Amino acid sequence: MSLKSTLMGAVTALSFAMPAFAEIEIHDQYARSSNAMAGAAFMTIHNHGDVDDHLLSVTSDASARVELHTHIEDADGVMRMTHVEEGFMLPAGGEITMQRGAKHVMFMGLTAPFEQDDVVTITFMFENAGEVVVEIPVDLTREDHGAMNGAMNGEMDHSNMGHGTDN
Numbered sequence: 001m002s003l004k005s006t007l008m009g010a011v012t013a014l015s016f017a018m019p020a021f022a023e024i025e026i027h028d029q030y031a032r033s034s035n036a037m038a039g040a041a042f043m044t045i046h047n048h049g050d051v052d053d054h055l056l057s058v059t060s061d062a063s064a065r066v067e068l069h070t071h072i073e074d075a076d077g078v079m080r081m082t083h084v085e086e087g088f089m090l091p092a093g094g095e096i097t098m099q100r101g102a103k104h105v106m107f108m109g110l111t112a113p114f115e116q117d118d119v120v121t122i123t124f125m126f127e128n129a130g131e132v133v134v135e136i137p138v139d140l141t142r143e144d145h146g147a148m149n150g151a152m153n154g155e156m157d158h159s160n161m162g163h164g165t166d167n
Helices: 003-022
Strands: 024-033 038-047 053-059 063-073 079-081 088-090 095-098 104-110 119-126 130-137
Touching: 024 104, 024 119, 038 119, 038 130, 053 063, 088 095
Parallel strands: 024 130
Antiparallel strands: 024 038, 038 095, 038 104, 053 088, 053 119, 063 079, 063 104, 119 130
């Protein structure tokens, strides 16, 4: 294969990959913590593309474990936070709203407490868009996003989360 063919192939592959990344838009992001060991991040993720995508996972150096979570009401009416191992689907032209009491990014085993105005960097892994790095400001005073604010104020049952263990 000639150098020209190799370069043309690389440029073509890159041109297909770059629009996918540019079509994922993340906004209104913020993070907070309820204690020195755990925190959460909230935001809206838009897929401006014409193809469905799938948010597979999230990573960050801000904590020992970072997971995609949601809340599920059990038979007794108690909301339980749970790890969503399969991630979240992101339809073409659609969005994922991450808010308190619903879908969110969960940090367990923080490497340092979240302090007001800090910035936490996370990396989302999407099936099509690939890695998307997001800087998230810490806002410990914010009171919007979701009616169930007890999720970050210690009113949730975390008994099935396995904090500090590698499940």
